[in-house]
Amino acid sequence: xxxxxxxxxxxxxxxxxxxxxxxxxxxxxxxxxxxxxxxxxxxxxxxxxxxxxxxxxxxxxxxxxxxxxxxxxxxxxxxxxxxxxxxxxxxxxxxxxxxxxxxxxxxxxxxxxxxxxxxxxxxxxxxxxxxxxxxxxxxxxxxxxxxxxxxxxxxxxxxxxxxxxxxxxxxxxxxxxxxxxxxxxxxxxxxxxxxxxxxxxxxxxxxxxxxxxxxxxxxxxxxxxxxxxxxxxxxxxxxxxxxxxxxxxxxxxxxxxxxxxxxxxxxxxxxxxxxxxxxxxxxxxxxxxxxxxxxxxxxxxxxxxxxxxxxxxxxxxxxxxxxxxxxxxxxxxxxxxxxxxxxxxxxxxxxxxxxxxxxxxxxxxxxxxxxxxxxxxxxxxxxxxxxxxxxxxxxxxxxxxxxxxxxxxxxxxxxxxxxxxxxxxxxxxxxxxxxxxxxxxxxxxxxxxxxxxxxxxxxxxxxxxxxxxxxxxxxxxxxxxxxxxxxxxxxxxxxx
Numbered sequence: 420x421x422x423x424x425x426x427x428x429x430x431x432x433x434x435x436x437x438x439x440x441x442x443x444x445x446x447x448x449x450x451x452x453x454x455x456x457x458x459x460x461x462x463x464x465x466x467x468x469x470x471x472x473x474x475x476x477x478x479x480x481x482x483x484x485x486x487x488x489x490x491x492x493x494x495x496x497x498x499x500x501x502x503x504x505x506x507x508x509x510x511x512x513x514x515x516x517x518x519x520x521x522x523x524x525x526x527x528x529x530x531x532x533x534x535x536x537x538x539x540x541x542x543x544x545x546x547x548x549x550x551x552x553x554x555x556x557x558x559x560x561x562x563x564x565x566x567x568x569x570x571x572x573x574x575x576x577x578x579x580x581x582x583x584x585x586x587x588x589x590x591x592x593x594x595x596x597x598x599x600x601x602x603x604x605x606x607x608x609x610x611x612x613x614x615x616x617x618x619x620x621x622x623x624x625x626x627x628x629x630x631x632x633x634x635x636x637x638x639x640x641x642x643x644x645x646x647x648x649x650x651x652x653x654x655x656x657x658x659x660x661x662x663x664x665x666x667x668x669x670x671x672x673x674x675x676x677x678x679x680x681x682x683x684x685x686x687x688x689x690x691x692x693x694x695x696x697x698x699x700x701x702x703x704x705x706x707x708x709x710x711x712x713x714x715x716x717x718x719x720x721x722x723x724x725x726x727x728x729x730x731x732x733x734x735x736x737x738x739x740x741x742x743x744x745x746x747x748x749x750x751x752x753x754x755x756x757x758x759x760x761x762x763x764x765x766x767x768x769x770x771x772x773x774x775x776x777x778x779x780x781x782x783x784x785x786x787x788x789x790x791x792x793x794x795x796x797x798x799x800x801x802x803x804x805x806x807x808x809x810x811x812x813x814x815x816x817x818x819x820x821x822x823x824x825x826x827x828x829x830x831x832x833x834x835x836x837x838x839x840x841x842x843x844x845x846x847x848x849x850x851x852x853x854x855x856x857x858x859x860x861x862x863x864x865x866x867x868x869x870x871x872x873x874x875x876x877x878x879x880x881x882x883x884x885x886x887x888x889x890x891x892x893x894x895x896x897x898x899x900x901x902x903x904x905x906x907x908x909x910x911x912x913x914x915x
Contacts, residue, residue: 429632431502431609432470432600434680439463442684445657448495448676449688451701455492459684462499469500470599471591472584476531476564480505480602483527483611485562486667487511487520487543488535489691493568493581494667495676497533498610500584504596505603506530507625508610510668513538513692517546519621524550524560526623526859527611532562533581536570538692543567544578551577605629611859612670614770623859624770626670630854631677631773659735660686662702664693664712664720670770671740675711685709695719699729706733713741718748727757736762749812753782765807767820767888771867772874773854775829776888778807778821805887817880820888827852830873831881834894845881845891849873 438447443460457465473484484501486494486509498508509527511520513535524532534543544567554560567574568581605628613621661679665672679687688705690698693712698720702710710717717737737752737760752763766777805822812819823829830839831846840846855874858867867875880890 429605429681430600430603430628431499431680432467432504432603435459435463435466435499435503438680438684442657445684446686447679447684448492449660449686449705450490450492450691451688451705452691452697453491457492457496462496465496466499466503467596468585468588469496470503471588471596472586473500473506473531474504474596474599475587475590478504478506478530480599481507481608482531483507483509483529485509485511485524485527485529485532486534487513487515487532488568489513489538490666490689491535491569491691493533497568497581498667498676502609502628503603504599505607507608510610510612510666510673512613512668513666516541517549520546521550521553521560522621523613524562526621529562531564531566533566533568534578535568544575547578605632610673612668612673612770614670624856625859626770626773626856630856631674632681656683656685659708660688660705661709661711661738662688662690662698662705662707664690664698664710664716665740666692670768670773671711671713674774675740695723699723699726702734703729703731708733709736709738710734711738711740714739714748717752721751721755731757732759734758734760736760736764738764738766740766746812753809765819765821767890769876771856771858772850772876773852773856774824775827775850775852775854776821776823778805778819778887780807780809780812782809805885807887815889817889817891820880820890823882823886823888824852827854829882829888832875834879840881842884843881845879847894848876848878848880848888848890850876 438459439462441459444458446456447459447462449456478484478501484497484506486497488494494510498510501508509523509529511523515523532547534547537543547561547565551561565578566581566584567578570580574580607627608625609628609631610626612624612626614624661675663672663675665675667673667676676687676689679685688701688707690701693716695716698716701707702720710720712720717739749763752758752760760782762779762781764777764779766774768774768776807819807821828851830849830851831844832839832849834847849869851871851873855872869875877894878890879892879894880888882888
């Protein structure tokens with residue numbers, strides 16, 4: 420497929436096709452629980468077939484494809500298939516109860532719904548049947564096409580088996596598929612993520628493909644040097660694998676699978692859902708090099724009784740995907756005799772702001788030449804923003820967000836007066852960049868954005884003299900069941 424117009428080169432179809440051409444036999448994504456291990460060639464073949472099936476149903480650019488299931492390969496394939504033809508991915512929280520699901524579907528109005536068979540103690544087909552019985556002309560919550568993935572038994576009408584999408588692919592000409600792919604641009608909406616924020620009510624954030632790509636000044640420039648660095652980093656990174664503990668309806672979870680597609684060719688290992696014992700077992704079995712998740716997930720995994728019996732010698736680094744880590748947890752990780760990590764990484768961002776800052780801390784307990792060279796390459800290409808000394812995590816009560824990414828603007832504002840504050844002064848964190856996305860409806864935007872495009876995060880913090888971002892608190896506490904809790908406490912429930 421030949422694309423010559425700038426922004427169309429960084430679309431999912433083009434990125435996926437290139438991976439399949441350059442590294443067809445490399446494993447891209449794994450769900451070891453289901454024994455699903457797909458190469459880049461498998462990913463392109465299956466995603467393009469599903470895209471054709473969606474086209475046969477009449478799905479067009481800008482239509483929404485909702486997904487409700489525990490993690491499995493069919494979910495990623497459906498996501499990529501939808502994205503190839505410009506349909507918007509709508510991953511729904513697999514914990515959703517009936518009223519929550521009704522709200523999501525009423526807001527997103529998907530053309531197609533793809534569900535799993537069961538998860539988290541509920542039967543998804545039964546849940547959807549209840550909504551069908553309660554829907555009417557004013558509130559048509561359920562789309563006309565509902566597919567069920569992962570079940571071995573026959574699917575009863577009005578539901579169809581996921582395999583039917585593959586069967587429909589044969590009715591679409593290759594030229595029609597390529598035309599649909601070429602009409603997509605990286606600035607088009609890619610995914611609709613729902614975030615509760617401080618209100619507890621879901622708010623939809625439309626994110627584009629370009630909002631997940633490298634900032635200006637990095638590989639996105641497409642210079643010869645950048646292409647050479649991409650190939651070199653891919654050669655090194657193929658030796659590693661990353662276990663992503665986050666679900667795909669979470670910004671960090673989806674960004675992780677996008678890492679393998681765009682940033683570097685690393686195998687991504689995932690679980691159907693997070694359970695610390697299962698995660699530990701799969702981490703050992705798959706010999707993962709990097710572990711990515713929230714601080715609470717990491718803490719639960721490391722607290723599993725009998726962990727000493729597992730061999731974690733392959734683990735080189737831990738990536739914290741939300742800024743609620745604390746010095747005690749980091750000390751435990753750094754000094755854990757079983758882990759012997761080379762590095763850990765902290766980051767700060769949100770569904771609205773995208774990636775804002777990150778930082779890598781090298782523990783220096785053992786040297787790894789390939790990993791050191793890789794980090795230099797990633798830093799040069801703007802995929803990493805800066806280093807943090809281990810001692811800095813004991814210097815204060817704040818949470819480290821890392822160094823602000825190139826191409827991202829951060830300012831600290833007095834929440835009472837609106838005045839922009841100086842270095843080291845604490846105030847509300849405002850963010851502006853190409854990664855900042857507004858809410859799906861203007862009504863939801865409310866007071867979250869300034870007239871000149873700054874996103875008001877609601878987090879309190881400050882910038883130091885090196886551009887490192889520190890988070891100190893949250894302006895609005897979150898109310899659940901009449902109890903006021905902090906963001907750090909909320910992390911305990913998040914994504915688990």
